[in-house]
Amino acid sequence: MNATSKRIVTFxxxxxxxxxxxxxxxxxxxTRGADIAxxxxxxxxxxxxxxxxxxxxxxxxxxYWSSKLPVVLLIRAPAARxxxxxxxxxxQMSEAQFxxxxxxxxxxxxxxxxxxxxYSNDMxxxxxxxxxxxxxxxxxxxxxxxxxxxxxDGHLPGEKDYPLR
Amino acid sequence: MRRRVPVxxxxxxxxSPAWAQSPPPPDQTEQIRILLERVQQLEKRVTExxxxxxxxxxVTVQAANVAAVAKPEMAEAPPPPAPGLGxxxxxxxxxAAPGQMEVHxxxxxxxxxxxxxxxxxxxxxxxxxxxxxQLDLHLAxxxxxxxxxxxxxxxNAQPASVYTVDVERSIIRYDYNDFFKLSFGRYHTxxxxxxxxxxxxxxxxxxxxxxxxxxxxxxFIPVHFLGFLAEGNIPSGGAGLSYNVGVGNGRGSPxxxxxxxxxxxxxxxxxxxxxxxxxxxxxxQMGVSVYRDKITLPGTPPNGNNFREWISAAHIVWTxxxxxxxxxxxxxxxxxxxxxxxxxxxxFYAQVGYRLPWLERTLKPYYRFExxxxxxxxxxxxxxxxVQSIVGMRYDITNYAAFKGEYRxxxxxxTDPWVxxxxxxxxxxx
Numbered sequence: 001m002n003a004t005s006k007r008i009v010t011f012x013x014x015x016x017x018x019x020x021x022x023x024x025x026x027x028x029x030x031t032r033g034a035d036i037a038x039x040x041x042x043x044x045x046x047x048x049x050x051x052x053x054x055x056x057x058x059x060x061x062x063x064y065w066s067s068k069l070p071v072v073l074l075i076r077a078p079a080a081r082x083x084x085x086x087x088x089x090x091x092q093m094s095e096a097q098f099x100x101x102x103x104x105x106x107x108x109x110x111x112x113x114x115x116x117x118x119y120s121n122d123m124x125x126x127x128x129x130x131x132x133x134x135x136x137x138x139x140x141x142x143x144x145x146x147x148x149x150x151x152x153d154g155h156l157p158g159e160k161d162y163p164l165r
Numbered sequence: 166m167r168r169r170v171p172v173x174x175x176x177x178x179x180x181s182p183a184w185a186q187s188p189p190p191p192d193q194t195e196q197i198r199i200l201l202e203r204v205q206q207l208e209k210r211v212t213e214x215x216x217x218x219x220x221x222x223x224v225t226v227q228a229a230n231v232a233a234v235a236k237p238e239m240a241e242a243p244p245p246p247a248p249g250l251g252x253x254x255x256x257x258x259x260x261a262a263p264g265q266m267e268v269h270x271x272x273x274x275x276x277x278x279x280x281x282x283x284x285x286x287x288x289x290x291x292x293x294x295x296x297x298x299q300l301d302l303h304l305a306x307x308x309x310x311x312x313x314x315x316x317x318x319x320x321n322a323q324p325a326s327v328y329t330v331d332v333e334r335s336i337i338r339y340d341y342n343d344f345f346k347l348s349f350g351r352y353h354t355x356x357x358x359x360x361x362x363x364x365x366x367x368x369x370x371x372x373x374x375x376x377x378x379x380x381x382x383x384x385f386i387p388v389h390f391l392g393f394l395a396e397g398n399i400p401s402g403g404a405g406l407s408y409n410v411g412v413g414n415g416r417g418s419p420x421x422x423x424x425x426x427x428x429x430x431x432x433x434x435x436x437x438x439x440x441x442x443x444x445x446x447x448x449x450q451m452g453v454s455v456y457r458d459k460i461t462l463p464g465t466p467p468n469g470n471n472f473r474e475w476i477s478a479a480h481i482v483w484t485x486x487x488x489x490x491x492x493x494x495x496x497x498x499x500x501x502x503x504x505x506x507x508x509x510x511x512x513f514y515a516q517v518g519y520r521l522p523w524l525e526r527t528l529k530p531y532y533r534f535e536x537x538x539x540x541x542x543x544x545x546x547x548x549x550x551x552v553q554s555i556v557g558m559r560y561d562i563t564n565y566a567a568f569k570g571e572y573r574x575x576x577x578x579x580t581d582p583w584v585x586x587x588x589x590x591x592x593x594x595x
Binding site: 050052053055056061062063064066067070077078079092094095096097099100103104106107108109112113119120 | 199200203274276278303305306307310311313315334336338340341342343361362363364366369398403405407442444445447448485486526561564565594
């Protein structure tokens with residue numbers, strides 16, 4: 001193999017691996033976005049949850065903040081980044097698994113209703129401020145006043161080791 | 166080498182566009198539909214606003230309108246508990262808008278399950294063919310913020326070309342908080358895992374059929390239970406403990422049924438189920454159950470017709486699908502009250518499945534081994550011996566329908582021949 005051939009082979013390998021890397025789903029999925037804040041109605045009596053406690057709330061295993069205040073789950077519609085992060089980090093489910101999970105949950109008489117779907121940040125904030133006990137997941141770049149941001153595992157969005165990103 | 170280089174280059178550029186055109190996400194159509202609906206709603210709203218006077222129309226609650234648009238994830242459901250008023254916008258709106266935030270009780274939701282099956286075996290005397298599985302309707306209705314009704318009704322095809330209708334579950338539950346929920350009605354008995362995880366919806370379970378030890382119409386464990394049940398979480402930190410404790414009629418006549426029209430003796434059965442979902446091992450559940458009853462068989466056999474029953478069971482499951490693992494064991498102890506003669510019957514199964522990463526994760530192969538042993542001296546059951554292996558594949562046609570194919574290899578009594586069978590099912594929820 002002469003020097004020209006070696007250069008061409010090296011060039012092609014470089015293109016091949018670069019192309020593979022660019023098309024790799026893992027690379028695409030790990031593109032860093034803003035942290036996703038866990039936000040609750042301002043009157044909700046909670047300020048700090050561990051990730052496993054957030055998971056229990058989202059799985060419907062914890063349905064009450066207190067005996068007089070039910071949890072109202074708000075989740076963004078498919079295609080929103082907030083939803084992707086919630087499904088990937090907290091539920092650890094695909095979209096199909098998530099839907100099937102809630103069908104089964106209600107069928108087992110463990111919950112009466114599934115999470116409520118919201119289509120925009122505006123709608124999410126309107127509901128968060130209006131509904132006692134509501135909890136939602138918001139892009140930390142779009143935070144507004146009037147709601148309470150929860151610490152997750154002791155961290156706020158933007159801090160090192162914050163788990164929802 | 167010089168010939169190979171252009172060939173490699175052509176191959177690379179030929180396959181590169183194929184990578185770029187990765188298959189669309191499975192829910193893209195739905196996402197587009199939702200977005201289009203949203204756009205239509207917003208356009209309608211803009212039109213309404215443009216046609217109204219700009220000022221002097223009063224103050225309304227924006228949140229009310231938003232809440233009316235927000236829908237539950239999968240099905241129509243009651244709005245969340247009545248909130249206070251949200252922050253206000255000065256905006257022209259119909260005065261009826263705040264009323265849309267009101268909660269309406271009762272709010273009934275109905276979901277159905279169904280399946281169609283085909284089976285063929287080489288067992289002597291059996292016939293192959295199709296059969297219509299259960300048509301199952303599930304009802305859930307919030308009666309107030311803390312009171313909910315759940316019901317399950319099945320329609321079952323019978324050999325005489327008629328259908329029977331069964332009330333499988335009928336439960337009214339009061340939630341005090343996460344630690345105490347009290348309900349009354351007819352349940353699937355909380356013994357082990359499968360009986361309360363999948364109920365009558367074949368689509369929910371990976372396999373075509375339930376394990377023999379919990380099959381509907383079977384007697385090994387009492388599948389149904391009529392009485393009351395307390396359930397909830399136990400404050401236990403990362404251990405994630407939960408419980409079910411219930412008192413009810415116990416087995417009736419026949420013993421496969423719970424005595425819906427009244428108990429057949431003055432003894433109540435009780436059941437206790439304790440399970441753990443450890444926080445650090447998301448997907449894992451393990452638990453133990455005990456069930457105690459007095460069984461009164463019809464007739465007057467010479468050795469008496471009253472028996473004490475103790476059922477003890479344990480389960481461990483890993484509910485994620487890569488892999489999925491389910492295993493249960495149950496021992497049924499019967500003691501003749503007159504003679505004190507004791508028998509013990511055991512059953513267990515272990516099932517493993519794995520959701521394959523290809524074809525948009527629609528394929529899930531699985532294997533289950535199950536074993537039931539009932540001693541010849543057993544006084545309450547007829548013989549239910551079984552050794553069975555099942556190999557199958559589940560294919561999820563959509564998010565709400567599946568097709569399953571299974572090969573089964575089983576035998577009953579030690580003297581019986583092994584039987585081979587092929588089973589197919591399409592099941593769905595609607």
